[in-house]
Amino acid sequence: MRPGRRRLRSSGRRAAARDEEAGISPRNRHAEGRAGGGSAALYRLAWRNLWRQPRRTLLLVVVVAYATLAIVFLWGFIDGFMTGMLASQGRLVAAPVLITTTAYHEDPDPSHPLPALAPLERIAAERPEVRSAAPRLEFGALLRSPYTSEGVMARGVDPGREAAVSAIPDTVSEGRMLAGPGEIVLGSGVADRLDSRVGERVAVDASAADGPTSLGLRVVGIVRSGTPAVDDTTALVDIADARRLTGIATATGLALDVPRGQEERVASRLGAALPAGVTAYPISALIGQLARAVGWGRVEVTVIGLVFSLFAAIAVTSTVVVSVLERTREFGVIVALGLDQYRLSTLVTLESVYATALGWLAGAVLGYGLLWLFSVWNAFGPLFTGLYGEMLSGITLPDQLLTVVRPQYLLYASVTIALAALFAAVAPARRVRDLRPAEAMRSE
Amino acid sequence: MTPTPSARAIRPPAFARLARVGLIAVALAAGSLATPARAQAAAGTAEDEARALLDAVIDNLRGLSERATLDLTVERPDRTVHYRMDIVSDGDQRSLVRVSAPPREAGQAFLSIGDNLLVYSPRLGRSLRLPPSGRSNAFLGSDLSYDDLAGGEYRDRYTAAVVGRSADTVTLDLVPQPEAPTPYGKLVFVVAAGSHAPESLTFFDQRGNAVKRSVFSDFQDVDGRTIPQRFEIADLLKEGYRTTAVFRDASFGIDIPERCFTEAALERGCF
Numbered sequence: 152m153r154p155g156r157r158r159l160r161s162s163g164r165r166a167a168a169r170d171e172e173a174g175i176s177p178r179n180r181h182a183e184g185r186a187g188g189g190s191a192a193l194y195r196l197a198w199r200n201l202w203r204q205p206r207r208t209l210l211l212v213v214v215v216a217y218a219t220l221a222i223v224f225l226w227g228f229i230d231g232f233m234t235g236m237l238a239s240q241g242r243l244v245a246a247p248v249l250i251t252t253t254a255y256h257e258d259p260d261p262s263h264p265l266p267a268l269a270p271l272e273r274i275a276a277e278r279p280e281v282r283s284a285a286p287r288l289e290f291g292a293l294l295r296s297p298y299t300s301e302g303v304m305a306r307g308v309d310p311g312r313e314a315a316v317s318a319i320p321d322t323v324s325e326g327r328m329l330a331g332p333g334e335i336v337l338g339s340g341v342a343d344r345l346d347s348r349v350g351e352r353v354a355v356d357a358s359a360a361d362g363p364t365s366l367g368l369r370v371v372g373i374v375r376s377g378t379p380a381v382d383d384t385t386a387l388v389d390i391a392d393a394r395r396l397t398g399i400a401t402a403t404g405l406a407l408d409v410p411r412g413q414e415e416r417v418a419s420r421l422g423a424a425l426p427a428g429v430t431a432y433p434i435s436a437l438i439g440q441l442a443r444a445v446g447w448g449r450v451e452v453t454v455i456g457l458v459f460s461l462f463a464a465i466a467v468t469s470t471v472v473v474s475v476l477e478r479t480r481e482f483g484v485i486v487a488l489g490l491d492q493y494r495l496s497t498l499v500t501l502e503s504v505y506a507t508a509l510g511w512l513a514g515a516v517l518g519y520g521l522l523w524l525f526s527v528w529n530a531f532g533p534l535f536t537g538l539y540g541e542m543l544s545g546i547t548l549p550d551q552l553l554t555v556v557r558p559q560y561l562l563y564a565s566v567t568i569a570l571a572a573l574f575a576a577v578a579p580a581r582r583v584r585d586l587r588p589a590e591a592m593r594s595e
Numbered sequence: 596m597t598p599t600p601s602a603r604a605i606r607p608p609a610f611a612r613l614a615r616v617g618l619i620a621v622a623l624a625a626g627s628l629a630t631p632a633r634a635q636a637a638a639g640t641a642e643d644e645a646r647a648l649l650d651a652v653i654d655n656l657r658g659l660s661e662r663a664t665l666d667l668t669v670e671r672p673d674r675t676v677h678y679r680m681d682i683v684s685d686g687d688q689r690s691l692v693r694v695s696a697p698p699r700e701a702g703q704a705f706l707s708i709g710d711n712l713l714v715y716s717p718r719l720g721r722s723l724r725l726p727p728s729g730r731s732n733a734f735l736g737s738d739l740s741y742d743d744l745a746g747g748e749y750r751d752r753y754t755a756a757v758v759g760r761s762a763d764t765v766t767l768d769l770v771p772q773p774e775a776p777t778p779y780g781k782l783v784f785v786v787a788a789g790s791h792a793p794e795s796l797t798f799f800d801q802r803g804n805a806v807k808r809s810v811f812s813d814f815q816d817v818d819g820r821t822i823p824q825r826f827e828i829a830d831l832l833k834e835g836y837r838t839t840a841v842f843r844d845a846s847f848g849i850d851i852p853e854r855c856f857t858e859a860a861l862e863r864g865c866f
Binding site for chain 1: 709710711752771773774775776777778779780798799800801802806832
């Protein structure tokens with residue numbers, strides 16, 4: 152007897168033994184096939200069939216699990232990357248939350264300053280999420296060196312408090328951060344164009360309500376953040392100097408530090424407590440252009456994600472199809488033993504559904520487990536900064552790159568896997584329905 | 596845009612300085628050195644002497660009204676442009692400059708009243724107040740900027756010291772005070788020892804390099820003062836960049852009508 156026939160007979164004996172355990176006698180099985188009943192038995196049979204070939208089942212489960220895990224993790228990572236980039240860029244360009252007048256937000260001119268700062272600081276301090284606050288006074292200024300001049304939007308800051316609400320002080324790569332009046336910190340692009348160095352003086356011209364004003368300030372630090380929007384525009388001065396130059400006694404904004412991801416909520420709650428004409432703006436409202444750029448980036452990444460999902464679906468489909476096709480001979484035997492082809496196709500589909508569901512479940516658990524792990528462990532931030540910081544010199548990679556955990560990722564993965572499994576089940580099921588037992592049993 | 600050395604450094608706060616020599620330095624030198632007695636009276640120490648000299652120079656710039664025609668030549672490596680303009684000044688805070696040639700630029704006018712500078716453009720048919728950023732733009736493409744012309748109060752922002760004397764000249768160093776709104780590291784002012792007329796004014800950056808130099812000539816004695824009628828500003832960092840101003844038909848100490856310092860005069864002139 153040929154080895155294949157021995158395996159078939161042995162397999163048939165094992166199947167018959169399992170059927171007996173399940174209470175399905177050959178006669179009953181035949182009768183059920185004709186009557187189309189016994190669905191519960193069919194479900195059980197499909198479940199058992201999964202474990203008749205554990206390696207094949209395991210392969211399918213692993214492929215589906217991997218696809219599910221990959222899709223879930225991909226979206227969580229992408230969202231985390233985008234959110235992290237927005238947050239880090241925002242802390243460079245603006246602040247997590249900024250309290251300012253509505254008029255200043257619409258027309259950034261120091262002639263629309265905040266009223267008295269102290270009440271606003273008290274309101275901010277009442278929110279437990281607000282970790283710190285720092286006043287800012289932004290104004291248009293002309294910087295002059297012996298060689299040229301440059302128009303900038305200068306920012307008057309409190310040197311002792313600014314570091315808590317901004318990442319710029321951490322990017323002073325030459326010299327130091329402001330320590331008090333009479334000093335200025337320049338972005339590297341501004342310093343290069345002015346040809347000004349640390350220790351040299353620049354003249355700062357501004358416009359106060361009662362006429363032009365000017366000061367000579369010594370350059371004490373150069374900012375190199377790697378972000379052109381910062382390096383090409385930054386001019387930090389002490390808020391006392393900013394007040395002298397503009398004649399404004401208060402500030403144009405009160406920058407707040409709040410935990411990442413809570414900017415919108417904190418701004419909304421603060422807004423209700425602020426006086427008329429004063430609003431709290433979250434980071435997304437402060438860096439509109441950057442937020443739009445990130446939005447477009449998200450669209451582009453969505454396309455990549457869909458392509459990834461397509462490949463995942465192809466992997467699942469091909470695995471299911473191959474796992475069914477290699478059982479042609481087995482199906483021929485089963486049909487020859489009396490199970491009608493409709494029920495056999497149902498059996499095959501059920502087996503695919505079971506295996507896919509197992510894989511999906513395992514992938515979801517693993518995927519969300521990984522997402523949770525990397526949402527609390529900043530492993531990617533230092534890794535990406537180290538690997539790509541130099542290459543992506545125009546982009547500020549976030550130091551803190553944490554994944555995001557959102558339930559909709561499971562939906563994305565489920566749709567992908569379900570469609571793949573459905574597609575994968577249709578073709579083999581049709582093939583089983585058209586099966587000719589005699590030909591199938593002869594196939595290799 | 597490159598700042599103009601002479602105007603930025605020592606000019607009093609009036610656009611009118613262009614009318615006198617266009618730049619404070621010239622008038623500064625002329626005025627200060629035309630009143631040596633005052634300087635000598637105040638001289639107790641070397642620092643006091645230099646300070647008194649500087650004060651006297653600036654005091655002598657004030658109060659001398661003027662009407663003149665200015666020929667301005669702007670030289671660049673690839674072109675040379677000639678301008679002619681009419682200038683009136685009350686000698687203190689107000690001045691009016693109207694361009695008469697070439698035809699393409701004729702009608703442009705600049706009115707300075709204290710720290711405010713208004714520009715009239717015949718093409719736009721309207722007057723504009725220059726913001727701080729716009730004031731750094733080149734004045735008619737020359738080595739002067741609107742900001743130079745509008746000027747600021749620089750007298751109190753420099754510490755003067757006499758650093759050299761010879762039979763023919765006296766050399767003053769002007770070092771900016773700590774928060775002085777000037778980007779220069781030092782100005783070196785050379786004047787003739789005999790006539791006290793200015794010979795040159797050199798602007799140094801904060802690394803000790805000379806970046807601009809004004810040279811004065813064609814002196815005219817006016818009311819006991821020796822005032823140069825020609826000056827050249829050379830950009831020492833860019834070869835071929837030079838601006839020359841020559842005053843013609845200058846009348847000093849005359850009555851200037853109030854209507855000359857109005858927006859109407861900016862658009863239509865006052866003579």
